[in-house]
Amino acid sequence: MVRFYGLGCDQLNHRSASHRMALHENDGEFLSYTASLITQGKHRFYSLTIPSDVLARTCFVIDRDEDPVEGFQRLLDKSRAQQIADYIDAGLGTIPTSVVLSAQEISSFTYDSKKRTVRFRDNLKSFLVLDGQHRIYGFHLATSELRVPVVVYNELTRIEESRLFIDINTKQKPVPNELLLDIRKLAEYRNDIETKIGDIFDLFDTDTQSPLLGYMSASKRRKALISRVTFNAAMKPILNIFGDATSSEVYVVLSAYIRAFISASLENDMKIEMTQPVVFRSVMAVFPDIAQRVSDRHGKNYSADNFLDVIGPMMHKIKPSSIKNIGNSVSVYSKIFTDALRTKSIF
Secondary structure, three states: OOOOOOOOOOOOOOOOHHHHHHHHHOOOOEEEEEEEEEEEOOEEEEEEEEEHHHHHHHEEOOEOOOOOOOOOEOOOOHHHHHHHHHHHHOOOOOOOOOEEEEEOHHHOOEEEOOOOEEEEEOOOOOEEEEEOHHHHHHHHHOOOOOEEEEEEEEOOOHHHHHHHHHHHHHHOOOOOHHHHHHHHHHHOOOOHHHHHHHHHHHHHHHOOOOOOOOOEEOOOOOOOOEEHHHHHHHHOOOHHHHOOOOHHHHHHHHHHHHHHHHHHHHHOOOOOOOOOHHHHHHHHHOHHHHHHHHHHHHOOOOOHHHHHHHHHHHHHOOOHHHHOOOOOOHHHHHHHHHHHHHOOOOO
16 A cells, blocks of 8 residues: 555545545646756756645655555654644744655656746646655645745656665765754754753863863764763763752762772773763763762762762772673663672671
8 A cells, every 4th residue: 555645645634535536536737837957967857946735735655664565765753744844834944955756657747948847737646755755744734835945856767766765865974963962052952951961061071170181072973082972861861960050060070070980990900981982871870879978978078089989999899800891781881880889898
């Protein structure tokens, strides 16, 4: 069965069944738009803009799970489509990236070189979506309309459509999450938690007294450096225990903690590579337990020496061999520390 994300799909039901049937039987009225013919290598395609509501009712995708013979499209993420719809309806956004379509025979797609216009039928199955299915479905869900950049290929075979789909979806390299987190600050898109974590990261990255100075990477993932993605994942579970503390206050406490952890590991000949994601996240995961013990012994004085007073004996109970080859599990790695922390010394 072919699933259509166009006018007439069950989820949307924008028009009556009788109207949809009449439209299908009449093959649709013709629509015409100004377009440019572009040649790249052996391929020719047309570049134009089409209203989002027209795209919503003339485009469809083939879901591979429902049609394993002809289908090749990814499963639709409805929540992602809704986010696009909300973004459009907010009235502040822009979607400049072209939707890529393949004109189907039923569209009667033609190009007038003299007028520089394309002409096609307003039909449910005029265009197969090669790239941009979530945008198309987002247009369905949106209450607003806008003109959308479109690239249309014509007279492609199903093999050519499949190969283009593969090329489009494998040659494009997504923006690294590390860079997205970095530029969210410039875009003023961060929430309060992201802002605080970002500020703490920046302090570890720039403060001359930071125990991690030279070991942070703000905009990309690099070997032997702590990225924003790793730092955020480590900080989010523990940030709430700091209450209303400022970013600087949180940094001072965590800086002392990490300095003590590094010192204790060296004193006990423990090869703990703090910049490895699983290690850094595990070290931060046991911070609440260690901080509570420091508080019990020394009040709210979270100095490096007081942290060392708790971490040192903990490290002494851990066998160096136990922290080798433990894989990528944060829970497994952090349990080694928490077990040692809770074990009473026999001496």
